[in-house]
Amino acid sequence: MYDEAITYFNQLSKNLGNECVRHGFSSRPRVYSVATCAEGLGSTTFSLNFATALGKLGQRVVLVDASTTKEGFSKYVPLQKKKSIADVLSGCYTVSEIVQPGPRNVSILPGTWGLEKISDYEKTSAGKLLQTFHEMPCSTHTIIIDLGDVQGGLFPTLWTEADASLLLTTCDDDAVLGTYHIIKKHCDKSHGRKLHTIFNKTDHATQAKDAYVRLARSTQRFLGISPQFDGDIPFDPFVEAACKAGDLVVERAPRSDASKSIVSIAKKMMAKPIAVETPQVQASGSPLPDTSPSFKFSNEMVERRAA
Numbered sequence: 001m002y003d004e005a006i007t008y009f010n011q012l013s014k015n016l017g018n019e020c021v022r023h024g025f026s027s028r029p030r031v032y033s034v035a036t037c038a039e040g041l042g043s044t045t046f047s048l049n050f051a052t053a054l055g056k057l058g059q060r061v062v063l064v065d066a067s068t069t070k071e072g073f074s075k076y077v078p079l080q081k082k083k084s085i086a087d088v089l090s091g092c093y094t095v096s097e098i099v100q101p102g103p104r105n106v107s108i109l110p111g112t113w114g115l116e117k118i119s120d121y122e123k124t125s126a127g128k129l130l131q132t133f134h135e136m137p138c139s140t141h142t143i144i145i146d147l148g149d150v151q152g153g154l155f156p157t158l159w160t161e162a163d164a165s166l167l168l169t170t171c172d173d174d175a176v177l178g179t180y181h182i183i184k185k186h187c188d189k190s191h192g193r194k195l196h197t198i199f200n201k202t203d204h205a206t207q208a209k210d211a212y213v214r215l216a217r218s219t220q221r222f223l224g225i226s227p228q229f230d231g232d233i234p235f236d237p238f239v240e241a242a243c244k245a246g247d248l249v250v251e252r253a254p255r256s257d258a259s260k261s262i263v264s265i266a267k268k269m270m271a272k273p274i275a276v277e278t279p280q281v282q283a284s285g286s287p288l289p290d291t292s293p294s295f296k297f298s299n300e301m302v303e304r305r306a307a
Contacts, residue, residue, distance in 0.1 A: 028136070048076055050144065059141040060139060062107050067148025073110065079100050126157035238257075250263065
């Protein structure tokens with residue numbers, strides 16, 4: 001009887017795990033990376049507002065400052081200049097030991113405070129950092145990594161290995177061209193399905209879609225990559241007013257056009273399943289043995305539960 005119970009529970013957990021993967025659900029946090037092609041396009045402001053919007057929607061978020069901007073998130077959130085992402089990369093501390101409280105359900109992993117630079121760390125450090133994120137407790141729903149305009153050091157790994165890569169740009173020709181060059185340098189066809197574009201400071205939605213069409217036509221024609229369009233954030237005086245006040249527009253002016261757009265993007269990203277690899281198949285046509293993690297029940301566990 002116990003053997004049958006063990007077999008049943010193990011098969012049930014495996015089936016549930018397969019269904020979660022098939023429908024895009026995961027027991028680990030989703031990891032989003034945010035990047036721009038040049039400084040001043042708004043990655044820090046967007047990342048903070050995006051994280052806060054997710055927090056207002058009930059998500060528990062860890063926001064990571066991996067950009068080169070020294071001021072970083074501290075312009076908008078009072079952060080103590082103590083430990084930083086550098087201490088996590090060096091292996092001295094864990095993420096949970098470093099994070100500081102932010103707005104709503106957001107915790108913040110501060111960027112480097114001193115002379116040390118994110119670009120000083122190698123690709124292996126980025127891989128370990130991502131592994132740390134993946135192993136965080138399921139109480140954390142989302143991790144957002146603000147890469148800014150950094151394109152060396154940790155960038156390639158944190159950019160391509162995230163569950164979704166968000167490219168923030170504007171409709172300006174130079175910005176669109178710069179965004180194309182990031183895609184050309186750091187993306188391949190397999191990465192295209194989790195590549196998302198967001199257009200900032202737009203005059204109207206049509207302008208954003210026209211800029212996206214120009215970008216998508218070029219990436220599809222020359223690179224074979226089709227990034228997704230996930231919306232635009234209109235030019236809004238409330239954003240500038242919030243920035244000058246050291247505040248976030250989604251908190252200061254939640255009914256503004258920019259706030260509504262950011263919340264809309266947050267909802268859209270929440271609804272998207274995590275991209276998973278297509279299952280490999282043996283030469284005979286049958287699937288390879290399932291190696292997905294599943295819960296294992298021992299005789300001792302079943303007996304303890306029965307007692």
